[in-house]
Amino acid sequence: MNMNIDTLFIELNKSDPLPLYEQIYNQIRADIIQGKLQVGMKLPSKRQLGNFLNVSQTTVESAYGQLAAEGFIVSIPRRGFFVQAIEELSYVQPTQLIATPLRTPKEKIEIDFSPGHIDTDHFPFKNWRKHAKDIIDESSKELLLLGDPHGDLELREEIAQYLYHSRGVDCTPEQIIIGSGTEQLLPLIIRILGKKTTFAIEDPGYPLTHYVFSHHERKAIPIPVDKKGMDIHTLQETNADVTYVTPSHQFPTGAVLSAPRRIALLNWASEKDHRFIIEDDYDSEFRYTGRPIPALYGMDQGQNVIYISTFSKSLMPSLRIAYTVLPNALLQRYQDAFIHYVSTVPRLDQHVLARFMKAGDFSKHLNRMRTIYKRKLHVLLSTLARYKPVISYSGEETGMHITLSIETGETEEQLVQKASAAGIHLYSLNSYRTSKKANNRSFIIGFGGIREEDIPKSIHRLMKAWKIPQKN
Amino acid sequence: MNMNIDTLFIELNKSDPLPLYEQIYNQIRADIIQGKLQVGMKLPSKRQLGNFLNVSQTTVESAYGQLAAEGFIVSIPRRGFFVQAIEELSYVQPTQLIATPLRTPKEKIEIDFSPGHIDTDHFPFKNWRKHAKDIIDESSKELLLLGDPHGDLELREEIAQYLYHSRGVDCTPEQIIIGSGTEQLLPLIIRILGKKTTFAIEDPGYPLTHYVFSHHERKAIPIPVDKKGMDIHTLQETNADVTYVTPSHQFPTGAVLSAPRRIALLNWASEKDHRFIIEDDYDSEFRYTGRPIPALYGMDQGQNVIYISTFSKSLMPSLRIAYTVLPNALLQRYQDAFIHYVSTVPRLDQHVLARFMKAGDFSKHLNRMRTIYKRKLHVLLSTLARYKPVISYSGEETGMHITLSIETGETEEQLVQKASAAGIHLYSLNSYRTSKKANNRSFIIGFGGIREEDIPKSIHRLMKAWKIPQKN
Numbered sequence: 015m016n017m018n019i020d021t022l023f024i025e026l027n028k029s030d031p032l033p034l035y036e037q038i039y040n041q042i043r044a045d046i047i048q049g050k051l052q053v054g055m056k057l058p059s060k061r062q063l064g065n066f067l068n069v070s071q072t073t074v075e076s077a078y079g080q081l082a083a084e085g086f087i088v089s090i091p092r093r094g095f096f097v098q099a100i101e102e103l104s105y106v107q108p109t110q111l112i113a114t115p116l117r118t119p120k121e122k123i124e125i126d127f128s129p130g131h132i133d134t135d136h137f138p139f140k141n142w143r144k145h146a147k148d149i150i151d152e153s154s155k156e157l158l159l160l161g162d163p164h165g166d167l168e169l170r171e172e173i174a175q176y177l178y179h180s181r182g183v184d185c186t187p188e189q190i191i192i193g194s195g196t197e198q199l200l201p202l203i204i205r206i207l208g209k210k211t212t213f214a215i216e217d218p219g220y221p222l223t224h225y226v227f228s229h230h231e232r233k234a235i236p237i238p239v240d241k242k243g244m245d246i247h248t249l250q251e252t253n254a255d256v257t258y259v260t261p262s263h264q265f266p267t268g269a270v271l272s273a274p275r276r277i278a279l280l281n282w283a284s285e286k287d288h289r290f291i292i293e294d295d296y297d298s299e300f301r302y303t304g305r306p307i308p309a310l311y312g313m314d315q316g317q318n319v320i321y322i323s324t325f326s327k328s329l330m331p332s333l334r335i336a337y338t339v340l341p342n343a344l345l346q347r348y349q350d351a352f353i354h355y356v357s358t359v360p361r362l363d364q365h366v367l368a369r370f371m372k373a374g375d376f377s378k379h380l381n382r383m384r385t386i387y388k389r390k391l392h393v394l395l396s397t398l399a400r401y402k403p404v405i406s407y408s409g410e411e412t413g414m415h416i417t418l419s420i421e422t423g424e425t426e427e428q429l430v431q432k433a434s435a436a437g438i439h440l441y442s443l444n445s446y447r448t449s450k451k452a453n454n455r456s457f458i459i460g461f462g463g464i465r466e467e468d469i470p471k472s473i474h475r476l477m478k479a480w481k482i483p484q485k486n
Numbered sequence: 487m488n489m490n491i492d493t494l495f496i497e498l499n500k501s502d503p504l505p506l507y508e509q510i511y512n513q514i515r516a517d518i519i520q521g522k523l524q525v526g527m528k529l530p531s532k533r534q535l536g537n538f539l540n541v542s543q544t545t546v547e548s549a550y551g552q553l554a555a556e557g558f559i560v561s562i563p564r565r566g567f568f569v570q571a572i573e574e575l576s577y578v579q580p581t582q583l584i585a586t587p588l589r590t591p592k593e594k595i596e597i598d599f600s601p602g603h604i605d606t607d608h609f610p611f612k613n614w615r616k617h618a619k620d621i622i623d624e625s626s627k628e629l630l631l632l633g634d635p636h637g638d639l640e641l642r643e644e645i646a647q648y649l650y651h652s653r654g655v656d657c658t659p660e661q662i663i664i665g666s667g668t669e670q671l672l673p674l675i676i677r678i679l680g681k682k683t684t685f686a687i688e689d690p691g692y693p694l695t696h697y698v699f700s701h702h703e704r705k706a707i708p709i710p711v712d713k714k715g716m717d718i719h720t721l722q723e724t725n726a727d728v729t730y731v732t733p734s735h736q737f738p739t740g741a742v743l744s745a746p747r748r749i750a751l752l753n754w755a756s757e758k759d760h761r762f763i764i765e766d767d768y769d770s771e772f773r774y775t776g777r778p779i780p781a782l783y784g785m786d787q788g789q790n791v792i793y794i795s796t797f798s799k800s801l802m803p804s805l806r807i808a809y810t811v812l813p814n815a816l817l818q819r820y821q822d823a824f825i826h827y828v829s830t831v832p833r834l835d836q837h838v839l840a841r842f843m844k845a846g847d848f849s850k851h852l853n854r855m856r857t858i859y860k861r862k863l864h865v866l867l868s869t870l871a872r873y874k875p876v877i878s879y880s881g882e883e884t885g886m887h888i889t890l891s892i893e894t895g896e897t898e899e900q901l902v903q904k905a906s907a908a909g910i911h912l913y914s915l916n917s918y919r920t921s922k923k924a925n926n927r928s929f930i931i932g933f934g935g936i937r938e939e940d941i942p943k944s945i946h947r948l949m950k951a952w953k954i955p956q957k958n
Contacts, residue, residue: 047749083883084779085714085744098746134627143622150615155606158802159935194666194830205701225826229677242557272557274570277519307556330630332833354697358666358830361804411555463631 019058019066022051026067034069035076042077046086046097057087057095124437125472129266129415130331131463136386137330138379145369149362157361165192165337165357169364172371173337180377181295182308183321185339191348194334194358196294196324200226202355203292203320203338206347207256214254216244218446220265220294223258236448239264241408243271246278256290257283261310262298266446266458268409268417276310283318290341292320297327297413299380302388307412317341325367327414327462328380335359335367387414387462390469394461397473400484405477407459414462417443420455420480429455429480436479438472491530491538494523498539506541507548514549518558518569529559529567596909597944601738601887602803603935608858609802610851617841621834633833635824637664637809641836644843645809653767654780655793657811663820666806666830668766668796672698674827675764675792675810678819679728686726688716690918692737692766695730708920711736713880715743718750728762729755733782734770738918738930740881740889748782755790762813764792769799769885771852774860779884789813797839799886799934800852807831807839859886859934862941866933869945872956877949879931886934889915892927892952901927901952908951910944 024041026034045051057063060078064071078095081087087095149157164170170187177183193199200223204211213227217236227234235252238245243264249257257279261271271279283289293310301307311321324336340348370376391410398407398418409417420429426442433440443456464472477484496513498506517523529535532550536543550567553559559567621629636642642659649655665671672695676683685699689708699706707724710717715736721729729751733743743751755761765782773779783793796808812820842848863882870879870890881889892901898914905912915928936944949956 079775083742083775085742085746085748098744131631134630137627137630139622139624139627143619146618146622147615150611150618152611155609155611158606158609158804159603160803194670195828197828198666198670198830222826222828270555270557272570273518274557276557303551303555331632332630334830334832354694356667356669356694358670358806360806360832360835363832363835 019062022058022063022066024067026069035073035080038063038067038069038074038077039080042081043084043086046081051097053097055097056093057097059094123439125468125475126439126463127415127441127457127459127461127472128439128463129441129458129460130326131460132327132330132414133383133386133390133462134330135465136383138375141373141375141379142366142370145366145373145375146362148369149365154362154365157365160356161361161364163352163355163357165190165359166361166364166368169368169371170337172368176371176376177309177321177339181298181323182312183339184312185321189339189342189345190337191340192335192337192357192359192364195326195336196296196322197222197226198334198358199322199336199338200292201230202348202352203322203340204230204232206344206351207290208288211255212253214249214252214257215448216259216264217448218266218443219258219448220260220296221446223294224448234258234448239267239269241267241269243269243275244279246275246282249279250282255286255288256292258292258294259310260294260296262295262301262307263409263412265294265296266415266417266441266443268411268413268415270307270411271310276313280310280314280318283314290318290320290344292322295321295323298323299328300384300387300414301412302384302391303411311339314341317343320344328376328383329367333363333367335363386466390461390464390466391416393466393469394459394473397470401473401477401482402485404482415458415460418457418459420457420482422455422480422482424455424480426455429457432479433476436475438476438479440476491534494530494535494538496539498541507545507552510535510539510541510546510549511552514553515556515558518553523569525569527569528565529569531566595911597940597947598911598935599887599913599929599931599933599944600911600935601913601930601932602798603932604799604802604886605855605858605862605934606802607937608855610847613845613847613851614838614842617838617845617847618834621837621841626834626837629833629837632828633836635827635829637662637829637831638833638836638840641840641843642809644840644848648843648848649781649793649811653770653795654784655811656784657793661811661814661817662809663812664807664809664829664831664836667798667808668768668794669694669698670806670830671794671808671810672764673702674820674824675794676702676704678816678823679762680760683727684725686721686724686729687920688731688736689920690738690915691730691920692732692768693918695766696920706730706920711739711741713739713741715741715747716751718747718754721751722754727758727760728764730764730766731782732766732768734767734773734779735881735884737766737768738887738889738913738915740883740885740887742779742883743782748785752782752786752790755786762790762792762816764794767793767795770795771800772856772859772886773884774856774863775883783811786813789815792816800848800855801839805835805839807835858938862933862936862938863888865938865941866931866945869942873945873949873954874957876954887930887932890929890931892929892954894927894952894954896927896952898927901929904951905948908947910948910951912948 024038026037060071060074063074082089085098088098089095167187169192170190173190174185174187213232213234214237215224215234216239235254237249243261244259279291283291295309309321311319321339325333395410398405404421406419407416426444430440430442441458444451496510498509532543532546535546554561558570560570561567639659641664642662645662646657646659685704685706686709687696687706688711707726709721715733716731751763755763767781781793783791793811797805867882870877876893878891879888898916902912902914913930916923
């Protein structure tokens with residue numbers, strides 16, 4: 015069936031910025047979709063349509079070429095172009111893009127005691143920028159391509175050195191896997207441990223970890239935590255195969271796992287095959303009294319500890335670089351399971367960090383920040399001391415948060431609301447619990463992200479909101 | 487039980503770089519672990535031990551403090567320090583760190599036709615570095631903290647603009663989720679689609695996608711692909727709920743999903759509730775003939791298309807930035823499921839990319855690269871033309887790879903081996919198949935990562951290895 019050329023209602027607008035061939039393409043395409051041009055119909059030849067529309071044959075050729083590429087028409091050699099069989103579907107014209115700003119006005123939080131915040135005033139932007147400038151260079155063009163799925167060797171070597179000297183973790187770069195955060199590495203670890211693994215987790219504990227286990231449909235038994243860390247006796251009575259633990263500074267209580275419990279935990283792991291401990295050492299860089307407590311990994315004879323840590327506290331949460339050290343028993347299993355895996359960590363960032371560490375800038379930064387956080391902690395504790403004994407605290411040996419407890423007749427909820435009314439965002443210890451809520455009124459006070467000079471007034475404001483009087 | 491101070495064999499070495507308190511700590515700790523000091527034993531007072539060892543009381547205090555912090559000893563007020571009950575476990579001294587270089591000598595690949603490689607010679611390092619320098623600055627210290635779990639608004643706005651103008655995808659920034667790659671975003675999508683979802687995938691197809699489905703224990707039905715893309719008739723006969731498809735440039739065959747099939751696919755999705763299409767638009771930026779084919783997403787009335795794309799081809803694979811556009815029907819579900827999710831994409835990188843796009847550098851880069859790849863493709867095809875009709879090719883309209891087919895008596899394996907002996911790494915189409923292998927001898931020829939001037943000699947070398955003669 016040949017088409018009468020007059021039935022093609024093509025209107026060309028030469029002042030339209032859209033090229034003529036696209037105007038032709040658009041209109042024929044719409045006619046085909048709307049069924050105005052029937053299947054099998056022969057389109058006018060390029061010459062005919064060109065003459066009819068007063069455009070060049072090349073313009074028509076481009077339009078037909080595009081229609082053919084998308085399958086709306088087909089070219090049969092020496093016969094011409096024919097409309098193809100397509101089902102009906104009206105093409106939706108894009109409506110005006112609605113790019114309304116997303117930012118909803120934040121709740122009026124003036125003081126945020128989030129344990130996830132760090133000090134941003136003393137980040138070594140200058141050094142970081144220098145290494146970034148050096149790396150983003152013609153000479154690193156190889157780094158544009160994908161790298162080692164375990165993370166680039168340069169960074170793994172630096173991390174191995176750091177772990178050996180600072181955390182008593184003696185591993186080879188081969189054992190290290192670099193990832194985009196604990197939440198991204200944990201699923202990989204979960205997968206190599208097998209489907210039937212039962213996990214034990216700290217209660218209260220780090221909520222993201224708990225979500226990872228439940229998202230992966232893994233059983234996770236909550237184990238109570240007291241001032242000496244996880245209760246290993248309770249653990250021993252469960253059928254858990256793998257224990258997730260934060261021994262250096264339990265999150266959120268701040269407890270340090272005691273030496274007897276460390277040893278009991280390691281013994282628990284070595285008693286049976288396929289038992290493992292996942293040691294999350296998330297903020298152990300900052301210990302304020304004495305020598306850093308060595309990682310469980312370093313005490314482990316049986317190689318049952320999977321070590322995991324992050325640069326979120328020591329550098330910045332938004333860097334998204336964490337790492338795990340796998341015991342040799344799991345390394346081969348990991349390689350087999352993730353043979354097609356691609357690292358999620360940008361390579362340029364890996365190399366900026368590796369140079370930052372190699373140049374000694376990381377250890378300088380840690381030492382500097384340790385002093386800064388120690389000063390903040392000192393100011394926090396001496397401010398809090400003025401409200402004793404109504405309030406008490408614990409977990410002040412390491413990291414960037416402490417636990418604050420209040421002896422008062424008010425409920426936790428009332429306390430949170432009163433703080434909120436005063437513009438203070440608080441995190442209750444109970445919000446980190448998976449099992450039943452405890453009756454005491456305890457809150458996490460993250461001090462990392464609050465300026466030293468703002469700490470006293472923030473605490474005074476909180477105490478005023480709670481009507482807790484200062485000692486004279 | 488008091489301890490006879492003489493039974494404490496503590497040797498101090500004042501020329502040791504280890505502080506004295508650590509030497510004391512180490513030795514007492516070892517004695518406790520090895521059972522030489524029994525549980526309940528009272529340690530000498532600080533004064534006694536200080537006098538005995540000829541060190542200050544403060545030194546002893548530091549050692550005891552550390553031992554107490556780790557739970558090896560306990561301080562009972564007015565009575566002294568006592569050895570705690572711990573189980574036996576010999577502490578493993580770190581052995582010398584073995585930091586042997588990991589790099590195994592690469593197989594002697596001289597020419598790599600990997601479809602994953604890009605041109606690294608023309609990356610705009612200068613512009614990228616400029617934006618990085620501007621972002622890594624004191625004034626962006628807010629960017630050190632965690633950002634929006636969906637990705638920062640600045641980048642989502644740029645992506646929405648880009649998609650609207652370049653891909654006919656009309657979405658709001660709210661619909662966009664930024665992630666660390668298709669392999670990282672796909673599990674999130676899989677999760678919101680529910681456990682019982684059956685997927686349909688292209689066969690041959692992108693292996694990483696297939697691994698993601700199988701790792702998540704989701705059923706994935708392979709659907710054959712021909713020159714017009716996925717066979718929608720076969721799809722219609724399955725009980726699949728969600729189809730994963732690469733319509734703009736099927737991976738690996740290079741086929742463009744024809745318009746009739748596009749419409750049939752969209753109709754398939756709208757026929758039943760909870761049917762969705764995952765459109766992976768991984769390399770559609772580079773189309774060499776005519777106008778880019780609009781994304782399926784733009785043709786979709788029923789909002790059943792989940793759009794997914796990446797900057798791996800358009801910028802660099804190692805950047806690890808991809809994004810998905812969720813239909814409104816799924817957006818709420820996503821927010822509910824991932825309320826505690828943290829973005830895996832470094833924020834500084836997000837902002838460097840956003841500025842790169844906003845400044846117009848991205849579209850400049852795309853235009854430049856399109857010309858470069860088009861020239862490479864032209865050289866590749868005209869070189870291959872000299873070996874017709876023994877060889878033929880397809881999939882040359884878009885992207886950075888074509889499919890090469892050979893008419894020869896040799897098996898695919900023989901062809902791969904001969905190429906390998908000549909230092910050429912080849913990827914057979916069959917290696918991307920999930921179901922039975924096809925009988926034809928087809929290979930993916932990625933040309934993105936090969937220099938224009940190296941293309942002819944690489945092809946000549948391959949043909950020589952295969953003993954395919956040139957036409958005169």
